[in-house]
Amino acid sequence: GQQLNQSPQSMFIQEGEDVSMNCTSSSIFNTWLWYKQDPGEGPVLLIALYKAGELTSNGRLTAQFGITRKDSFLNISASIPSDVGIYFCAGPPGDSNYQLIWGAGTKLIIKP
């Protein structure tokens, strides 16, 4: 079945650094979603992408929908301690609008 591969699995960064992570698939997705999960909480939607090539920002976060429709990227600029958490990519498989395929997540850790 369809799978989403996220990389890296985890990142150790210094406060103030920029962060990049990506998500790839062997099949086409029509929508890409990026979620963040804070420790002890459920995932929360950060950015939704609906069109190939689309670049969308939400504060210090920027996400792009890959031209091939098989990948997506999330960048965080000037990281701060509250950026710590797990970032998930997700997308509806095929023509489905309700069920989501989830990546395994990228865990962001900020070094003191």
Added chain:
Amino acid sequence: DAGVIQSPRHEVTEMGQEVTLRCKPISGHDYLFWYRQTMMRGLELLIYFNNNVPIDDSGMPEDRFSAKMPNASFSTLKIQPSEPRDSAVYFCASSAASGRGKGKETQYFGPGTRLLVL
């Protein structure tokens, strides 16, 4: 509007006991999802409902797990009998997927129930 509400937030029980997890979706949402999250397996979809009807329960691990949605504002996930390997965080999420336009695929998650089976 209140988000997805789950109870209890934490549950510790002994092997063999029955566990019932509860969820109240966002009002007006017509899809409800139950997920399980563990370190080893990540986020797994267990079952989802549309308009209170179970659509796909292929993710339910075994017959010890059952889920119901008696009305649009309440769902339960029951484990009977519970086993230590059921220890995980269980999330409920809802969406208004039957709506029009962008955003209908967005799922809104509750805070989760952290289950520990001893």
